[in-house]
Amino acid sequence: MKASHLSAVAVAQSRQSERRIARSALVGAGLVAIYTAMISGADGITKLIAGGYAAPQLFALSSALVILVALAEGRRRGESLRLRRGRGEMALRSLFTVLAAIGYFQAFRLLPFADVFLFIGLVPLIAAAMSGPVLDEPLRPAAWTALAFGAGGILFLLPEGRLALDPGHLWALFGTVTGTASMVLARRIARMERVPLAQVFWPNLALMLTMGLALPFVWQPMALMDLVWVAGYALLLFGARYVSAEALRLLPAYVATPLMNLQFVWMVLIGWFAFGELPGMGTVLGVAMVVGSGFWLVADEALPSRRLARA
Template sequence: MKNQRFPSFSGKTIGAFGGLYLVLIYCVLATGADAITRTFSHGFEAPQLFCFSGAIVAALSALSVLRTNSTRKFRTLRPRTMALRSLFFILCSLFYFAAFRALPFAEVFVFIAFVPIFAALLSYPILGEPVRWQSWIALIAGAGGMVLLYPEGLAAFTWAHLCAFLGALTGATAMVLARHISKDDKNALLQVLYPNIAICLVMACILPFVYKPMSLLDVLMVISYASLLFLARWVLVLALSHMKAYVVTLLINFQFVIMVLVGALIFGESPTVNLIAGALVIIFAGAYLVLDEWLADRFAGRAKAMSKFTHLDERFVTRRKPQKGQIA
């Protein structure tokens, strides 16, 4: 009996839809981590959270790396890019911490809506990935959907708003650099390990000046935050290795939808028409980007296959010698 071969999907097809599931998981994990950040920021300074959480995340990452079968367990193929990503990771964490401390979730996440735009602008110079005009339409629609979620608008522009803007810019840069590293370095855990080692060391230098005693509940909050952060960032790096950076960053806006659902189911907050409209715009914009990438990859694969077939056919015709009595 002949062995049956199971149908297989192309790597890029798996990347588009597998990346979608990874981003949705990331949104759930990130929502929990952001809630803890907001709660913790009212009583403590940023170094106290990021020093301890960075150490925990780095330890979890190191243990996970040791369990891999890679011969170069802790060696990255792009050390300079990894160092640059770590720098932007630290800046992004500090900016968002300051923003979450002073602003409501609504105002902070309105700025996060612009992360896909930043990622799209940075994807071409860093990754050489051109953004098609269809994708620009989806990106603008997604950002517009975020504004629809909170139609009351922003308050007067303050330092906290500037922090939210810079957090979005540095966060988008770190995400694009993560995809750049993933092209050569397939060990996603290293992109979680080294940035957290960096933020732990930097915050440890500042911690003695701002440290406050913590209760058992505060310690549990830090551990929970670190655990959620470890899983979220690992999942995010995996998603960036499967999908284009601007697609992933736009799909991250699904986190708003999760927040609306949590507010309605747990806190009894009834979503307004604007919230529903904004959520629908984000969903359709994100789905369009995934479909656009999948169709582009599929057509590119077909064109490549047809080109190869045509090339082989031409070689066969040129090498075939005419038989006696036939016209060459």
């Protein structure tokens, strides 16, 4: 009787644990969806502002607002923004953040909204290529195949069948490479020290100072509504980064990363309703190749034999 009772308790605890894991997975998936909506909204504001103002004006103002939010949040949590280790890595991360912001600003100014996502979709693949030299994570042959397949998706964006990229595509590729380098360095810093607010604060401080140098030469008076858009951009950007951290806490990275490709759906909807842009068949095929290669990479990483090898 006693053994039977203990067995029933164990079964009940197991079911309760399974329900808790399921709830965490659902909440994590919901947070990923919120993240993709927020970051796509921020990108939409970038495209909107890019038509009337120079990049330094948008980034200097929005970075100042993000810094204020980070300082307030750090004070509320009692969390320091100082780094004990990884200062050189943080300096490089800040530099790449500035370069990525410039690249994406120019890309959104020159390209249809959904076209930029093809390059954003390459982020996980480029990160895999960078993870070997930067994070000492060797890349497997299957991963190289996935990278080549995803890179082939760019060919569907070549204008009028020419074997050359327009300036907007080159800017998007530049922004993706430098932005991915910033993300990979963020992972390296996180291994040394857990400072999530500092990871937001210092790159945005570098962006504000860099863009502030050019601000007197490009400043244009802003209407109240445009200032509201800039404030909205800053809040969406800060919120997206915070939500993504919570999502990755609840979901394994190999589950969260493919879900983030939902961003393409949001970008198509925003491009359609806000800018009257519909993606062509080439864009859809290119995105399918990039997203498919990402799932290929994830599936290979998630194989039971891979998990056993890592264990």
